[in-house]
Amino acid sequence: MKKLFVLVTILTMAYFCQAQELNIIEQDYKKALHIARKENKLIFIDFYTGWCAPCKKLDRLVFQNDSIQQLLGKEFVLLRYDAENDKVFNLSKKHHISSYPTAIILNPEGYVLTKQYGFQGEDFDRLSENVLKFTGQGIVAYREHNVLKGYANTIDISMYPQFYIDYVNRDNIKVTNTPEFKAYWKSSVNRTSEAYFSTLIYFGSDVPDFVADTTLLYKKDYLGLYGVTDTETLFYFLSAAKFGRAISAKNQEAFDQAEVYAKKALSKAWTDDIIPGFKVTFFKAQNRWDRVFDHYQQRKDRGQLSHENISFFCRDVYKNCEDPQVIAQCMDWMQEITAREPVYDYLDTYAFLAFKAGNREKSRKIAELALAAARKENRKTVKIEELLERL
Template identity: 25%
Template sequence: MSTLKTLLTAICLSAGILQVSAQGINFEHDFNKALDLAKKENKMIFVDFYTSWCGPCKMMSAEVFPQKEAGDYFNKEFINLKVQCDDKGEGVELGKKYKINAYPTLAFLDKDGNTVHSTAGGLSVKALIELAKTATDPNKNQLAMVKEWDGGNRGHAFAARYFKTLIRSYRSEKANADFEKYFGTLNPAQKAAKNTFELMGIVKTGPFAPSFEYMEQHTGDFYKTIGKSKIDSTIANAYLWYFKGLQASGFSNKDMTAFNSKMKLFKAEKYPFYDEYAEFYAVFDSQDANGKDDINIYMQRGTEFLRKYGKKNDSYTLSLTSMLGNWTGRKNSGAAGIKWMEELLQRNNNPRYLNTYFYILWRNFNFDKAMEVAQLMKANAIKENSSTADIDKQIQMVKDLKEKYKNI
């Protein structure tokens, strides 16, 4: 009797588990099958492009897709498909085909497999459903916006919305190509207008792009409409982060050719901030006599650089500290970064900087202080009526690390 009761209980529990899992979104895992079903049922395809290592992807799969509200809506309206972009198979090729550059990318395809709408990043159930409603609205989705742009709508409000939508979807290549083509049609007064400058900021036009070079060559026109300090700082910051990205790419590919050749062109521009930027990039290239990366040289160079230039731009400290946090991973091995952040917070107690401070603290095994900072971050999130789910996970992570390394 007892054995039978146990068996029945197990069966009921299993049924309960199946019922819960069936409440959420039902996903296909084969692209061609999804296409066939979409044509057969005359539905759009919702695609979750994800990777095995992506944190927000895991959050969506664990906390959003299984919810009944999501299942009720998506199972009725769409054929749903999951595509793993690091599976070394079909998923990798599909990621390339659809130019997926960020994860998760949440895309909506028509029944022929053409992209209708997409965005990148984790969403709540409510936001996901709102995204789906936009995707199915022929007057609001990306495909409709592209058609309207191609049809000649160049009103500023629409143009700003169009480029913001592309950038949010990580379709920066199209955004930049469309903007540069548009910029080329403008007369000099229109090119230097406030509206055009706003669009340049949205698409993040940068060094060596035609529109950016035009601004450099006609700064006087832009000074009149935008202001000298704004234009000068825009040009300076654009070069700073353009080369930082180029340098990071060169390091990862072990090929600094593009970085070095562009730096030569940058030097020829004779900007007064060239030496400052060159010194900043040199910090990241800290190697010993044998050519091996040396964290102590990095910290020494970083400290010297911040002593000279740190007060000019908070991003210097944040960038150098973030890199140091990646590099360290034991008690106080990157302690200089803690000092850098504390000096920054003393002069500018910006709540947004706490993330970097928290990171460098726990990466140096300063778990108690990291917990204090995490609680501040959580309090700020509550004050702003934002979700605390992410910081709660980080707090638990630090607790687990503290227990794991309690004897160190």
């Protein structure tokens, strides 16, 4: 409530005291840059795609909001840029845009001030709060003359490898097994150049292990040139790729090496966040569902799992686990949840778990409750009806 009050106050003050129309430019980077230089404003680039639901929500709830437009108009030009329509201005290539929405703030000369991958929030209050926080960071960086030094304010497309250009342009999306792709990482290209860094972060999940290992030598350089956000994102991709290969091979030694690499490459906050998830995936690959359950039990005990989280995990157990003890423990969880919240999704999971456990009587009873809940909630009933037929 306090945050909402502060936000409303800010917006009201902006509207009456500093209101200014927001210039919104569609796709034309040169036009946005011309206006920014003429009016001494920053450029907020909103990278989106036509199929991106969070992008549409951000635009509808925030950028189309009159109060937000009035507030941003004083300091910014908004450039809405379709990231998959990049053959004219090449901004997606320059800024290695591969997730949406991504936001970048440039100073009036086109230098990068700050960058953010996505904005958290499901409603206007949370989304607008995060957008305003981001724009505030951009304003502070501009006033303190802090730019990301590795990014030039011009775009020389000839510096980028052709496979990268083709991929971003969607002219050829099958490049990672080509001779050109493989040769690029062994070439004598400048490892700290903007073009190399952008290509590396874009394909971080696909490069060979030796590239990831070599990249560690340049971590300090990358932090100084490209900032914390992009450097940590790069090393996340490289670490995740190592974990992924170890999991696919079910190789404990490779997994341990990936963990060591991640702890060298990433901050403790990052590794504390990502390593447990990779361990769970590795346990699943090894069919060690008792260890997977222990992980979720600990999270449940700490109050970190919602009913939806628990049901999703228990559905995974139904589909993939053959450990009778884990199945029985998940049934206990679903019994507890459905007693509190007897909705279709949870009853459905409970019924299928009981069926897998061989308890046909309980499965039938719960399935009938699930069917009634589905009809009440106007949900499709095909799967639960099929289960009842099998019973």
